[in-house]
Amino acid sequence: MSYQTHPALKDPLYAAIRKIAFSKEPEAAHDWAFNWFSKPWVSSLLSKRYAAAGNPSATTVAGLSFPNRIGLAAGLDKNGDYINALGALGFGFIEVGTVTPKPQAGNDKPRMFRLTEHGALINRMGFNNLGVDHLVKNAEQRQWQGVLGINIGKNAATPLENAHDDYVNCLERVYPVADYVTVNISSPNTKDLRQLQHGDALAALLDAVMTTHTKLATQHGANKxxxxKIAPDMSDDDITQFIQVANQYPISGVIVSNTTARRDLVEGHPLAMEAGGLSGEVMRDFANERLQSVQSKAPNNWALIGAGGVSSGDDAKTKLTLGADLVQIYTGFIYHGPRLIQRSIEQTR
Ligand SMILES: Cc1cc2nc3c(=O)[nH]c(=O)nc-3n(C[C@H](O)[C@H](O)[C@H](O)COP(=O)(O)O)c2cc1C
Structure with missing residues (x-):
């Protein structure tokens, strides 16, 4: 398969930016691009250029009012450093994080790889972040008015049996500044984290988190x-069992999905065997299948956020057709730029 920009997304400005960015090592490119995007004059120009056509289309999901259904997936802005700049690109919601209680460096570099021919990335970042206090400060100071989700995780040094302490700690810290919170138990890059998606470990985690949530909802007078967030690498049976356990707690819904451990989707690529999670266009059909499976089994009152492989406005629309209420994008944004956000908003009204 050869990677190509969808004709509706052709954008000479972004093509030029991408050319420079892709000449750099992936993490250096990220820092370089956001250094520019976050300058107020650049942000203001981009905001005008990439405004979606037509009237805004507010929608209510899980009791929150979203200006549109297209959001940024977690991991691009781990520390909440770029909320205003990303908001200016039109996202209806932005999920920052994954954040952990203490700052941590993450895995050794290099840890992010572009498989350009496939419109894909492999990453094994390992929750590199500056800690929850840094993120909370940024969230408090944001000017952007859209919906802010905060994605929480555990420090690598915290043993799995104490994971709930880290999630509870983060939940308490972020609750006052978040519009919603995501419990991330599906990163492939923190050892054994995905075990929290199953059975007693899931029940113990949700028990601790939801007890704290109830307390915080009363304390702050707001039920956020x-x-x-789950992995796509769950069988139908895994999904059934996950839902049975999770449905015993008043969660608002599920994000389907995180990156995949599958490699057959990029077989033969020189970087295919790099460790980490695979994302982007190649995982689209797989993520859609998992979304459909969750949709067919989940209780009606759960909201579903579809993520994985969105690379065109049509892809965003397909997620809604399959039962998602909202859509998140990461890798497609790197390959196609803000035009993808604009088109996705326009096609999901
Ligand atoms: C470089 C990179 C870092 C990521 N970091 C996180 C993270 O910290 N937390 C998380 O929940 N998901 C993380 N993700 C997963 C994305 O949020 C998203 O679920 C996944 O990439 C599938 O969507 P996409 O195909 O649009 O990228 C990361 C993805 C990438 C590519």
């Missing part, structure tokens, strides 16, 4: 939605 809590989502759980």
């Amino acid at each position: 939605p809590l989502f759980v």
Whole structure:
């Protein structure tokens, strides 16, 4: 398969930016691009250029009012450093994080790889972040008015049996500044994290988190939605069992999905065997299948956020057709730029 920009997304400005960015090592490119995007004059120009056509289309999901259905997936802005700049690109919601209680460096570099021919990335970042206090400060100071989700995780040094302490700690810290919170138990890059998606470990985690959530809702007079983000590498049976356990707690819904451990989707690529999670266009059909499976089994009152492989406005629309209420994008944004956000908003009204 050869990677190509969809004709509706052709954009000479972004093509020029991408050319420079892709000449750099992926993490250096990220820092370089956001250094520019976050300058107020650049942000203001981009905001005008990439405004979606037509009237805004507010929608209510999980009790929150979203200006549109297209959001940024977690991991691009781990520390909440770029909320205003990303907001200016039109996203209806932005999910920052994954954040952990203490700052941590993450895995050794290099840890992000572009498989350009496939419109894909492999990453094994390992929750590199500056810690929850840094993120909370940024969230408090944001000017952007859209919906802010905060995605929480555990420090690598915290043993799995104490994971709930880290999630509870983060939930308490972020609750006052988040519009919603995501419990991320599906990163492939923190050892054994995905075990929290199953059975007793899931029940113990949700028990601790939801007890704290109830306390915080009373304390702050606001019942903020809590989502759980799952991996696509779950069988139908895994999904059935996950839902049985999770449905015993008042979560608001699920994000389907995180990156995949599958490699057959990029077989033969020189970087295919790099460790980490695979994302982007190649995982689209797989993520859609998992979304459909969750949709067919989940209780009606759960909201579903579809993520994985969105690379065109049509892809965003397909997620809604399959039962998602909202859509998140990461890798497609790197390959196609803000035009993808604009088109996705326009096609999901
Ligand atoms: C470089 C990179 C870092 C990521 N970091 C996180 C993270 O910290 N937390 C998380 O929940 N998901 C993380 N993700 C997963 C994305 O949020 C998203 O679920 C996944 O990439 C599928 O969507 P996409 O195909 O649009 O990228 C990361 C993805 C990438 C590519």
